[in-house]
Amino acid sequence: MTELVLPKIDADQVVALASELTAIPSQASNELAVAEVVYRELNHPRVELHIEEVVKGRANVVARVRGGGERPPLVLSGHLDASVSERWSRDPYQPWVQDGRLYGAGVDDMKAGVAAMVLAVRAAADHRVPMRGDLILHAVMHHDTIGLGEKYVLASEGPHEGYAICGEPSSLDINTANGGALKFSVLFRGETAHVSRLEGARDALGAAVSAYGAVQQMELPFEPCDRLPHLPRKVIGRLSGGFDPGKVAEVAEFHGDIRTVPGMRREDIKRAIQEVVHDACPADVDIDVRITAVQRPFLGPESGHLIDTIRRAHTDVRGVEPRVTSRLPIQAFVTDAADLAHQGLETVVYGPGDWHFGPDQSIDIAELVDSSRIYLAVAAAL
Numbered sequence: 001m002t003e004l005v006l007p008k009i010d011a012d013q014v015v016a017l018a019s020e021l022t023a024i025p026s027q028a029s030n031e032l033a034v035a036e037v038v039y040r041e042l043n044h045p046r047v048e049l050h051i052e053e054v055v056k057g058r059a060n061v062v063a064r065v066r067g068g069g070e071r072p073p074l075v076l077s078g079h080l081d082a083s084v085s086e087r088w089s090r091d092p093y094q095p096w097v098q099d100g101r102l103y104g105a106g107v108d109d110m111k112a113g114v115a116a117m118v119l120a121v122r123a124a125a126d127h128r129v130p131m132r133g134d135l136i137l138h139a140v141m142h143h144d145t146i147g148l149g150e151k152y153v154l155a156s157e158g159p160h161e162g163y164a165i166c167g168e169p170s171s172l173d174i175n176t177a178n179g180g181a182l183k184f185s186v187l188f189r190g191e192t193a194h195v196s197r198l199e200g201a202r203d204a205l206g207a208a209v210s211a212y213g214a215v216q217q218m219e220l221p222f223e224p225c226d227r228l229p230h231l232p233r234k235v236i237g238r239l240s241g242g243f244d245p246g247k248v249a250e251v252a253e254f255h256g257d258i259r260t261v262p263g264m265r266r267e268d269i270k271r272a273i274q275e276v277v278h279d280a281c282p283a284d285v286d287i288d289v290r291i292t293a294v295q296r297p298f299l300g301p302e303s304g305h306l307i308d309t310i311r312r313a314h315t316d317v318r319g320v321e322p323r324v325t326s327r328l329p330i331q332a333f334v335t336d337a338a339d340l341a342h343q344g345l346e347t348v349v350y351g352p353g354d355w356h357f358g359p360d361q362s363i364d365i366a367e368l369v370d371s372s373r374i375y376l377a378v379a380a381a382l
C-alpha cells in the first residue's frame, strides 16, 4: 500500500505550504489568516470542508474525505497557533531553507506538521486514494494550553470513535503519553510608601520573592505514574512587581506552570500552593492564588492497530522502525491528544520536528515530507 501512495505527495508542495503557513503570524489570538490558507488548500469537490470562527478572529478548519465506511475514521489533528521567541538571526516571518532544513516562526510547532497533514488529505481527495474509513482533518485554534479548538470540534461534531494522530513534533517517534498542564498565578497586594516613610508600608514584592522561593521548593501532592516518570515538574516563568525604585511595591505577582500526572487535582494543588505561600509571607500582605488553565494528561494505548499501521508505513517510507516511547521532552508537552483520547479515539502523537523554544526554529525537510507520505499511507492502510 505504501508504495502506491508515496508518489502522491510532492515534496516541493509540502515545503511551499509549510513556508506559506509559517510566514503568517498566529502567535496571539489570530489564527484566522492561517486557517484561511488551510481552507483554500482543501477546497476541492471531494473534500467536505468548513471553517468556523470559534471566537472572533480565531478559526478551526475541519475537512473530511469519505472512505468506504467499513472502518471508523482517522483524525489528523494539528494546531494553528504558534509561539515564537525573540532574537532571531533573520526575520522569522520570511521562512528560508538552508542545509536541508526549513526555518521560520513556529515551523516545528507545528506549521510544518499542519502542512504535512493538509497535503495528505488533499492527496487522498485528488488521487481518490482507496480508504476503508473517512479521513478527517482538524486544524484547530487555541491549542495552548487548554486545547479549546480541539475541544470545540469534538464537542460539536466528533468523531467519538476511530483513530487519531496528533501531529505535535515527536521527531516521528510514536508517542503514547504526555503530562497534563496546570497554570497558576499568585497575586500579592500590600501598601506603598516612599523610602522616607517606610513605617506602615506592606511590601508586596518582598512577599512575592519569599513565596517564589517557597513554591519553587515545595513538594507537589501526587501519586507517581510509571509511564510519566519525569513528572510532575514545574516552573515559575514570570515574576513582576513594583513601579519605582524609591517606593515600596504595592502589587506583585508571579505565574507558573506545572506539568501533571493523572490524579493531580486542581483543588488539591491550589490548596497546597496557598499553604506554602501563606507560610512564607508576612501576614499583612493580601494573597490571591488562582489556577488559570488546566489540560488533562494523555495516556494512550502502547500497542494496537493504529500503532501497528503507523509502524509499517513509517518503516516502508523511512527504512527504519519508529520508536514507541513517552520520553522527554514530549513527556512534558501538553497536547490535544489528551482530548482526542478522552473522546474514545485510539490516539498517538506522531509528527515531524524536534521542537525547541528559541530563535531560528527549523525542521528537517526530508522528515517533513516523509511525515505527509506516512499520514496518507496510514489513512490508506487502516
Ligand SMILES: [Zn+2]
Residues within 6 Å of the ligand: 079, 109, 110, 143, 168, 169
Ligand atoms: Zn504544539
